[in-house]
Amino acid sequence: MSDTIEKTVEEVKAEGKGFISRRNFLKGLGVTGASVALFTTGTRLLATPEQEPVSKIPLERDIYWPERLTREQLIEMQRKMLQIRWYDRTVADKMLTEKGFRGYMHGSPGHEACAVGACFALNKDDWMAGYHRSHHHAIAKGANIRKMAAEIIFKASGTNNGYGGSMHIMQADVGMLGEDGVVGPGCCYGAGAGHALRARGKGQVALTFGGDAHATTPYFHISLNEAATHKIPWVYVIENNQYLDARGQHISECINVDDIAIMATAYNIPGVVVDGMDVLDVYNAVKAAVERARAGRGPTLIECKTYRYYDHFGVRGAEPGKLGSFGLGYRSDRELLSWLARDPIDKHRKTLVQTGMLTEREADALEEEVKAEIRDAFRWAEAQPVPRAEDGLRHVFVEEESVLPRMLADCPPWKTYA
């Protein structure tokens, strides 16, 4: 790690290095103009095109991390984003068209770059905690997609054996601590996990994903404060899609600052705003933060400006075969279109094609391959058995086969002692 971490933005800028950006990187590859100009959303929160540190402590900037990715990795990023996209589009279409489909989703389309960019910065044995909207996180961290498809329709062979469903997918063996139906605590147990990992001394780090509303919860403060004070190897990635739930409350009505990242100032740690629609931008920042954490320099708060194409929950305003939810009332279709125009998958595809890593045909083929894979996954899932009713009494404890069916007239002790 270079010393520049401890310098101010201005100093680094003055030195004329450190700000090796996506633009420069692409320029280096002979590609310019690839980044689409960012749309603004009125007077609301702006996405910023370059990763500008908000707090006084900047992240290390003299390495542009994506430069070090291989062609295979850059293509793998695209594959993962496509998997996420088609997984959720498939769920959306099923919700719209299949009577009796018992899955549901908090759709992640729009957020793909956040999940994939961040998870690519992690090793397999690093841990990641999701939130309620975490299909994309699970896939990005390498969860089994078939089992995920089975889980959201509560099949006995789902990731969680049908106990959890869409909001609680966990896959421990790929380092996914799980989604969380309660908004907020993920940062707290994520940072706690980081604390334990440091003690273990194997250089692992932990990462928590959160929505913008995380910034309004009690856990946000205590976790950042403690993680900063104790230099816990932990990265906090906020996917600021600007809205809370299906009421459509805008985050600007819930906090008094333009960028959540500025809150890092209260903890004297780097707070960074990145373009959440650019997988390389996200990767660059998270990778720098992960390196910083691994080096014992403590946590980083990263805010990805992003957007969710669907409604908060479910498929209101969506049409089969079409991406996104329109006419939601709390947001304009124009706003949605402006974000669709910056789609992270289109963008990365362009990068891959323009840099000669994929031909247009190969890019198409990749997409078809993923679609087939997802189609298969859901077919497999549908063929799986449902759980047995009595199994609801199992898995309450590791050390107890099952608990008693206390709703039954002949619950065992009744017989035993009567």
Add this chain to the structure above:
Amino acid sequence: MSDTIEKTVEEVKAEGKGFISRRNFLKGLGVTGASVALFTTGTRLLATPEQEPVSKIPLERDIYWPERLTREQLIEMQRKMLQIRWYDRTVADKMLTEKGFRGYMHGSPGHEACAVGACFALNKDDWMAGYHRSHHHAIAKGANIRKMAAEIIFKASGTNNGYGGSMHIMQADVGMLGEDGVVGPGCCYGAGAGHALRARGKGQVALTFGGDAHATTPYFHISLNEAATHKIPWVYVIENNQYLDARGQHISECINVDDIAIMATAYNIPGVVVDGMDVLDVYNAVKAAVERARAGRGPTLIECKTYRYYDHFGVRGAEPGKLGSFGLGYRSDRELLSWLARDPIDKHRKTLVQTGMLTEREADALEEEVKAEIRDAFRWAEAQPVPRAEDGLRHVFVEEESVLPRMLADCPPWKTYA
């Protein structure tokens, strides 16, 4: 309110106005050099001699509020500080010397200027929430000292009729919401009170006092965030005495910033550091914040750098008739002495004498008067009756005379239904 509130510190400074300080005020009165140079505490948190806004939004600075206080008010400040000092010194001495004395205290000596400076900025019908160390707040807000003396020894005629004791003194009719044995929530219900007061439309404001450890609690963040977002007329005064409890943990081990006031940046509100040993400095800042709140401009976070002369709780290291606790281990006696040298009562006395508001004799007489008053209060308290045992079952509800004595063999329903 002038427009300067929305300007940056630099702009205001450039205009050459706004920073009318204690020094300037005293200079205007022909007194200079009255403020004692501040001691530092090694590499730890520094008290800053002038009230420097920490966040980007400064408090209005073109009025030096103490200038508008009458002689009577300036003397009344001294009286209140003396009452606090002698109330707690008396408790300390009694704890040290009277076997069977059943009161206790989290001593406030050292903090007098914080309480008095802040409460003088409030009207009687403004509300104030204390914390566990709030003898000084109660007295500063005008609570009945006799009844307080009775309360801490659990007399039936104490402020709380003996139900509360030292940690829970409340006096509603002077706008004191009460102390709190749980560290943290006071900011939350304080700000909630402010919200309700605004709706009532009578221009009232609410103020919460907190210790430095408040900054580590979940309530700190959510209250400041919501109060800032909704521009709640509320002022948050942190008395940073640098230590947590009797373990002696220093606040710098619990937060990652030098000044708690910087945390205001996360909420885009003024965050101000003041000299908590200078009653006028505290008053000036809190008064500006109160005016700001009343004008509908939202909350302010004010950090008073201060010190507690006694141990966290009780009288370890103290001697009868002597001020302060020495030899505590977790802090050096030298550090304590350096703060004693900046005593807020001595300082204000000097101001009063040097500005001709009191002669030395009158100042002495004031002190004697207060001592006698406190002596009387404790005498009165000791003569008061203790509560009746069964009264513990009363006051559980407003609308129920008393609850049932469920520890008794003959608890009423037993008889009724048997």
Add this chain to the structure above:
Amino acid sequence: MSMKGWFYAQMEGIVQALEQLGTDDFIFWYEATTPIATAPGLPTIDLTKKYGEDRVRYSGLDEMWYAGATLGAALVGSIAIDWHDMYMANPYPFEIVSQHAAKLHHMTGGQATIPAVWVIHISGQGPGLAGQHSDYEADSWYAHVPGVRTVIPSTVYDAKGLMITAVKSKDPFVYLNGSAFRALSDDIPDTPYEVPIGKAAVRTRGSDLTIVSSGQGMLAAMEGAQKLQGDGISVETIDLRCLNPMDTETLVKSAKKTGRVLTVDQSKYTLCPGAEVIARIAEFTDGVKFKRIAFPDAPPPGAPEMFNYMKPNGTHVYEAAKALLRK
């Protein structure tokens, strides 16, 4: 009398209670449910319009904040309501309710009054949401806290009446609001009325067997009672309505009459409200036979197969009652 939905009844209760108190000094925090209620042929109730945005405040996602803010508003004398409709966040207000709201009147020797209501939604209703979003435990948590009244309506009539009682009271209330009742409508009075605290409601009168339940447990209890009546069994069904204080007298009198008591809870078995019911009856009368059914001591699973198996229903009640009658 007119037909009103559950929510309309509650909103009407709030407005009428404030009218009776003659005050507009009222603060209401909400999260997911906009306080606008309609009912066919009746005027729309819109709390925000009526009292203004400074009093009726949408407060984002931070349940801990508005639980505490509610206390603060009440402490300075406003009637304050925390409309806590995020059941997965039920433990959040717990600190403020148990350590502050429930203790301050006593701890201040009668000075502090807390005219506040924490309307805490409990769910546990549908399958598919799993552990956190379909939980039902908060009844016993809050009912074990002294210094606060814990009520739990299961009829539209009580939803309104208990709301009026709670809002008018100078004491703090926890008003548990079962999500299963959201779709319920009933013909209830238009004029204000109170449901007294500490008085259980006898929903069916009978002499063979007493069934005691509360909140959403009443759905299974009533279904079971009907089936039993179909078999010619005379069932007395008691709806606690108020968990703390609990109506010992009604319970004991019914138990003395029938000699058999079945408790039904959607809450988790261990220390469910039914445990308190049985303990009270057993303490104050002899020779009664008891049976208790409840949700097993397990989190609710997501899969409908498992969840529906575990949630007590009318058949469970019917069979348990039969077993108890054979005892």
Add this chain to the structure above:
Amino acid sequence: MSMKGWFYAQMEGIVQALEQLGTDDFIFWYEATTPIATAPGLPTIDLTKKYGEDRVRYSGLDEMWYAGATLGAALVGSIAIDWHDMYMANPYPFEIVSQHAAKLHHMTGGQATIPAVWVIHISGQGPGLAGQHSDYEADSWYAHVPGVRTVIPSTVYDAKGLMITAVKSKDPFVYLNGSAFRALSDDIPDTPYEVPIGKAAVRTRGSDLTIVSSGQGMLAAMEGAQKLQGDGISVETIDLRCLNPMDTETLVKSAKKTGRVLTVDQSKYTLCPGAEVIARIAEFTDGVKFKRIAFPDAPPPGAPEMFNYMKPNGTHVYEAAKALLRK
């Protein structure tokens, strides 16, 4: 065997459990009590020295933080202990324990394991501290949460044995730690041993009357039992030790034998653990007579006159037993 204090026994339990598991991968957060324990003639146990500051961490005042951090550490496979000795802050870990720790194993279909112990101190002991600092309610709150074992020792032997059981278990535990026991010493084994969960301890054997209690209630229960024995009454005294799961069998067998059950709780009356005791016995056997005493449904007042009157003591137990025997 050697004389050990309460705290020493617990620290020894932790160290021996880790030794038995053969792991050092252990995280311990504490607040007011430095984990250094001494006992006459025995080696000092200093957790910080033994495991390092990265594992044994003093974490300021933020109970909510380390309650959650404990969960995180456990989720990634470390044995994690939250030494929560701030009883006035007992509701803080409640969200994490009830909504996460207790549900995650089930909600993940058996994947997540949580080898964590939340050691939650309860007080309620001395007068003078009033409502918040001398409270005793958390037993029922936590015992009503399924998916977590709630244990509550009242002897030095159990303090160690239950700690070993809890630390070695792959399941989450709430270990309720009564402040009244801090000064207790006893001659207990030096070697590791476990106290089985779900097994109550019979402290005195008898045939006239069963007294059931737990935690600090045991102090009054044992005092009362002694007095009764002085009168020639044969008392069976049962210490629950584990509130959830509760040992129904031991309770029912004793009740069948004596026919009379008195429960004693320092917890608040409504839904105190004794309510569950009575309900279980009443469900599974007939003809037993019951009586329950507990702290009244009121916050504990500060003044000693009031507090000492309300806290159940040996005389209360004695008199209640006498009344029950006359019944």
